Ligand SMILES: NC(=O)C1=CN([C@@H]2O[C@H](COP(=O)(O)OP(=O)(O)OC[C@H]3O[C@@H](n4cnc5c(N)ncnc54)[C@H](O)[C@@H]3O)[C@@H](O)[C@H]2O)C=CC1
């Protein structure tokens with residue numbers, strides 16, 4: 001029995017995520033939230049969704065609102081509201097504009113739903129996770145972002161295609177920024193349980209090309225169809241299912257780390273974390289030397305942008 005709220009449900013990602021989440025059996029209540037002025041659109045979304053429930057036999061209470069205070073009683077609150085990037089923009093270009101909205105929203109969430117988990121999707125997601133953590137006043141286990149889970153999924157699909165195996169045979173991870181400085185963990189990549197570097201075909205793997213494809217996926221999709229929707233929507237639903245099913249899966253999400261990765265910490269960034277109904281718990285890990293260098297650079301980048309955005313937010317409050 002759980003209530004899930006989607007803030008930004010009128011948008012591309014929010015509306016598709018709402019539909020994928022409606023397939024999760026634990027969800028009994030869903031609240032679609034949009035900006036004031038979007039009431040009619042939200043009503044339309046609810047009616048449309050109810051039609052799909054009728055076709056599938058889904059039984060779920062569905063409501064809509066334009067008041068963030070209505071998050072009260074939610075178990076999971078997903079924030080997909082905010083500006084998306086345009087072709088040629090970097091996700092970090094959105095940082096300050098989206099941070100203003102996230103800070104305001106997070107404050108209300110902290111007051112009205114102090115026991116909820118707050119799941120950030122809005123970009124730049126690592127910086128937005130830090131802003132949400134600060135302004136909600138919630139505990140680090142309660143606030144997390146989609147992080148590099150989507151990037152890890154993208155890499156997994158490319159590896160599966162290369163080796164002609166089912167995606168479920170591939171385990172891989174990308175950590176760090178959901179952005180240019182992301183770091184693939186080849187040392188933690190296995191196929192059918194065998195470390196990828198122990199497979200003779202590994203030497204021919206086009207690592208660089210694969211990572212170029214992963215890094216540019218968002219931009220490619222935005223250029224061709226305006227927004228990334230299905231990948232993020234399914235990735236969001238996987239996390240919600242993991243939480244509500246109390247599954248203790250280890251997925252790579254943006255989370256506050258103290259010093260869990262080779263002693264590096266005090267930042268919100270994509271790291272492997274155990275996820276269950278209580279929230280998100282980063283797993284202490286020790287990386288190979290080359291991977292540490294890349295991760296440390298990614299942390300430094302995100303820490304600098306986060307500090308800059310937080311300072312600007314404080315000045316305009
Ligand atoms: N972390 C990830 O992997 C991904 C993150 N995103 C991010 O998710 C966000 C939403 O993307 P889309 O759904 O494509 O955008 P969209 O433009 O379709 O929807 C954005 C929604 O946010 C609302 N909104 C915009 N500015 C707002 C404000 N100041 N206050 C309150 N609500 C506001 C809009 O009304 C709309 O409902 C973007 O920041 C995008 O970059 C998108 C895909 C993947």
Ligand SMILES: O=C([O-])CC(=O)C(=O)O
Pocket residue numbers: 084085091123150217218219222228232
């Ligand atoms: O690229 C974007 O702006 C949207 C996003 O984060 C993704 O799909 O990875």
